[in-house]
Amino acid sequence: xxxxxxxxxxxxxxxxxxxxxxxxxxxxxxxxxxxxxxxxxxxxxxxxxxxxxxxxxxxxxxxxxxxxxxxxxxxxxxxxxxxxxxxxxxxxxxxxxxxxxxxxxxxxxxxxxxxxxxxxxxxxxxxxxxxxxxxxxxxxxxxxxxxxxxxxxxxxxxxxxxxxxxxxxxxxxxxxxxxxxxxxxxxxxxxxxxxxxxxxxxxxxxxxxxxxxxxxxxxxxxxxxxxxxxxxxxxxxxxxxxxxxxxxxxxxxxxxxxxxxxxxxxxxxxxxxxxxxxxxxxxxxxxxxxxxxxxxxxxxxxxxx
Numbered sequence: 001x002x003x004x005x006x007x008x009x010x011x012x013x014x015x016x017x018x019x020x021x022x023x024x025x026x027x028x029x030x031x032x033x034x035x036x037x038x039x040x041x042x043x044x045x046x047x048x049x050x051x052x053x054x055x056x057x058x059x060x061x062x063x064x065x066x067x068x069x070x071x072x073x074x075x076x077x078x079x080x081x082x083x084x085x086x087x088x089x090x091x092x093x094x095x096x097x098x099x100x101x102x103x104x105x106x107x108x109x110x111x112x113x114x115x116x117x118x119x120x121x122x123x124x125x126x127x128x129x130x131x132x133x134x135x136x137x138x139x140x141x142x143x144x145x146x147x148x149x150x151x152x153x154x155x156x157x158x159x160x161x162x163x164x165x166x167x168x169x170x171x172x173x174x175x176x177x178x179x180x181x182x183x184x185x186x187x188x189x190x191x192x193x194x195x196x197x198x199x200x201x202x203x204x205x206x207x208x209x210x211x212x213x214x215x216x217x218x219x220x221x222x223x224x225x226x227x228x229x230x231x232x233x234x235x236x237x238x239x240x241x242x243x244x245x246x247x248x249x250x251x252x253x254x255x256x257x258x259x260x261x262x263x264x265x266x267x268x269x270x271x272x273x274x275x276x277x278x279x280x281x282x283x284x285x286x287x288x289x290x291x292x293x294x295x296x297x298x299x300x301x302x303x304x305x
Contacts, residue, residue, distance in 0.1 A: 022077035029292045038067040068294045069116040092252035119298040121270035128177030132200040136242040141165040166262045172242045177277040188215045
């Protein structure tokens, strides 16, 4: 496995000069010298030529790409590694147009590759444990107003009965990680499941004065700041960190991606959350973290369904 720290695309390509080097690195991260069949984890495995393996119990052949984000694709692993490096390393992300130029592939291919990588960001293994101690909670609205959109878009949203913007709720632990997900509305019924699933009971929950959070005061130490009265900081009581995360995410969406549909928005939220949660580890560690958790294959059919 490659343990050389790299800080540029040039150093990355130098560390992984060919397909075999990439395969060896991925095999070590995925199996650590003990190959496991993706079809039957109890089966004995036979090594075959051409970096292939055979599952004894099922008789099926596989390789290190099987049932991962690299499965059933003709793109060489070196290009995938560059794409992962760019998508995990750029603080505001990278557009599919720019990624296509950097990889010398079509924009459609780059868009699909980026979404395959994003699908891995949402895995439970990629998220921090339940948040504890001081936890800031806030919601934000993503998307433009219907009044500013094309009449066909406005009509489609009217027929679908959807709102102008998509609501995302998030929680960040001071000195720790962030979790965020889409919710239908800002009511106690929508807010409570997110908080109970992601914050340890008894933690100090810091919010604004939205009434949806008041029902949780019995399970958490609840402190709030009154934004409506011009109060934003009261000693340790504030929501500046989660608001800073929203600011970074929105600048990325507006400046890099320009537009995200509600259907795909959670993947983009997971992308920004992953970069925030891995902000203090090295480039190599972040790169390897994604590769070690690449066991989520997104098909093009499911992506555009």
